[in-house]
Amino acid sequence: MMNLPTVQAPIHKKPLLLYLATNSYAIGALIAQKDGGGIEQPVYYINRTLKDAETCYPRAERACLAIVYASQRLRHYFLAYEVWLMTKSHAIKVLLQQPILSGRISQWLLQLSQYDLRMGAPRAVKSQAIADLLAQFPGEEEFPLDDEVPGELAMAEELREQWVMKFDGSSTARSGGVGVVLYHEEDKAVELSFKLEFPCLNNTAEYEAYLTGLATALEMGVKHLKVLGDSNLVVCQTKGSFSLKEPSLAPYRVMAQKMEKKFLTFEIEHTPRNENRFADA
Template sequence: MAVKSQAIADLLAQFPGSEECSLSEEIPGEVAVMELPGKKWTMRFDGSATATSYGLGIVLSSEDGDTLPLSFKLGFSCSNNAAEYEAYLTGLTIALVIGVKHMRVLGDSNLVVSQVKGDFALREQSLVAYRTWAQRLEQEFQTFNIEYTQRSENRFADALATLGSQMSIKGKNTLITVSRQEHSIIEVLRRMFSKELK
C-alpha cells in the first residue's frame, strides 16, 4: 500500500493545483483524499497528438455539480491512440486518488472505448500495457461504466487536450484560470469609475 500511495502522490505532485488551505501539517508528505461516499462521477477524456506536440484533457464531474477540469502537456512523443489511452488512464488514476468509487466514463475515442469494453481486438502491440492497466484500474471502482460519445459532446475535454498540446510551459506546470465574464469589460469599467465619469 505504501508503494501505491507514493506512486499516486508522485503523480499528483506533477500536477499541483491551487489549494485554499494546507492539506495537513501533522503528517508531512501525506496526500489528503476527500471523502466521496456514494457520489457518482463522470469522467470525459481526450488525447491530442500532432507531429510535434501531445496533450491530454480530462474533465471529472460529480452528480452535484463539482467539476475538476485538467489539461496536461506530454513531455514525450506518442501516437494519437496512445495519447487517448494516456488521458484515460490519467483520469482514472486521479479519480481513484480523490476517492471516487462510482464512475461513468465518456470518451470520443471509439478505439479506446471499444478495446476496454472488449468489443475490438487489440492489434497495436504498443497499446497492450495501456489496456492491461485500464482493466486493472477499472476494477478498483465499486461501479464502473464506459461509453462512447460523439466528439461534439466531448468539447471540454477536447479543448483541454488541445490546450495542453499547444502550450509552451517553462518548468513543471503553469496555472490557467478560465473565468466566466457576464458583462462586457466596458460595463465593468463604467461601474468601477462611475464617480469619475460623472
C-alpha cells in the same frame, strides 16, 4: 550531461526501477525500466522544490517524502507495476522497514503499503545521475501532497453517487495533449490538461488521457464512475468488442484494467466528438 534522454513507454510485466535524489532545497525521482537488451531506459521523471518545514527534514525523511510524492504523482504506474526502490542508503532501508513509527512517517508508510514496493541495490550510474540532475533544477509544479491514509476517509465522503469522467487526447509530430474532466451534478467540475513532452500516436494520447482520468478519480475516492469518450478504440477495447492489435498499447490496456476493477461500479460509453468538447485536449 547537457540534455536529458527521451523517455520510453514501459514494457508490460517488467518491473519499474525507482531512483531518488534529494538535497537541501528539492527532491527528485526517476522511474526507469530495462529494455530488451537489459539497458535501463527512463520512463518518467519528476521533481519539486521543498516547502517550508520540509527543508528541515533529515535526509532519510526527505527521501521518504520523495517516494510518497512519486507514488501520488505517478500513481497509475505504482498500481500497475512492481516497483523496485534502488538505493544504497542504509538509513532509508531502516526507515522503511521500521516496525513501529509515529507521526508523518507512519502515515507515509501506510500510504505506500498499498503498492508492490521492493528494495534493491542500484547498478546503473546513468539513472541515478539523471535523478540527481533533476533535483538540481526543481520545478514549481503545484501538486499538493495527499496526507490521507487508505481506509481513513470519512463515511460522508465515500461518494456513493455516480461521477462522470470525460477524456480526450490529441497528438502532433512532436508532442501530444491530454484533457480530462470529472464532475458530479452537485459538485464543481475537476478539470485537468497538460502537454505530453514526447512524440506519440493519437491512440497513445487517448490512453494517456484515459489513465490520467481514472487515476484522478481513484485518488478523489470516487467509487462509482461513468466514462464518456470520443475514442472509439479506447471505449471498444475497454468493453471487449475490439481486440488489442497494437503492441505499444498493451501496457496501457493492462494498467486501465487494473484501475477499472477498483471502482464499485464502472461503465464506459462512446460519445460524439461534438459532445466531448468540454474535455478537448
